[in-house]
Amino acid sequence: MSSPYGPQNAPAGDVGAALLMIDSRLKSIHNGTTGTDTEQRELIEQFTASLGPEGAHDVLDGACTLIYMYMVWLRKAHEEHGKDVIEYVVPNLVASLRMMPRSIRPEAIPTMAGLVIAAGTGLSPNLWRKQYGEWTEVEMTPLEATTFLLAEHINRIADDPDFATRLITDALSRTDEL
Structure with missing residues (x-):
């Protein structure tokens, strides 16, 4: 039976802009050029302000699409080894988010875990979240961190610092060919 929260019912959003933000963060951390959190936050705020409210909403939907796509890949990778993606990904994600108390408020962590569980069970994270307002x-910030942490997890599994970005760009290029 089809769920109203299925990915086929969800807007994809601006996946390219969301990927640009996550890839930028991944590269800055791996290259040791993180700057201050305040500087990074100001750049992101300037970028989203330039998009306007509708564009910012599209980037938000794009981040949820990334979470969904990353969880699909992680689910397949874990199933190949007879493991449950929820069991192996969610506890590590929650533990990582809890280690960031200055950036991630504790009350946001259950929502981020819910987004990842929704995606891991084949539901759209943004539609799942939307039912709560x-x-x-x-x-x-927790949404960005969750997307980043999933991408970084994929990169570590693949032993390739650019794998998660290529995964999405390859999927987007295949979509463009249709």
């Missing part, structure tokens, strides 16, 4: 400002 509008996104809050407190959830923006």
